[in-house]
């Protein structure tokens with residue numbers, strides 16, 4: 001049996017939030033993920049190859065001084081980020097942490113995480129055959145957005161469990177502030193290109209940024 005996703009009119013509010021992503025302006029749709037709570041949704045795969053190339057180059061500029069040997073990205077929306085950052089750093093191989101148990105991942109290293117845009121607990125899986133690409137290497141972990149911080153923290157822990165020296169991490173957007181507590185010490189090694197708040201209805205029923213969710 002399949003469960004129908006909410007119809008788009010249920011969650012798309014019609015409002016949008018403008019953000020300058022290191023010189024690339026985008027308008028993100030404000031999406032109500034609860035009746036009184038909304039986020040501005042950045043689907044990196046819907047923003048085109050120029051946006052992907054731009055964020056890859058800008059994140060690579062910030063991460064290059066850390067002299068990474070390899071980039072790790074988290075499925076699904078961290079995949080294009082990992083590819084573009086790898087390309088812009090002049091590297092070739094990258095490693096993807098999967099979220100769904102692919103057939104070749106029976107014996108994967110596993111980390112449990114939770115996400116604000118996906119239901120329930122999820123798992124991050126690292127193919128054991130990728131461990132030699134990471135063990136003893138200078139690694140940066142990239143993703144599209146850090147919000148709760150659970151996914152990025154899980155990725156950092158998993159990569160460390162593989163023996164990597166995590167020299168930094170990078171995201172296109174930081175969202176609100178919950179990630180600061182969850183990442184702890186790791187937030188000092190995080191670079192990003194822009195920040196987005198989260199939203200609640202104001203007295204007129206319009207979606208307004210929640211002041212505490214600005215940096």
Ligand SMILES: Nc1ncnc2[nH]cnc12
Nearest residue numbers: 039040041042117145147
């Ligand atoms: N604003 C956002 N856009 C896309 N993915 C997200 N995950 C958490 N917040 C997000």
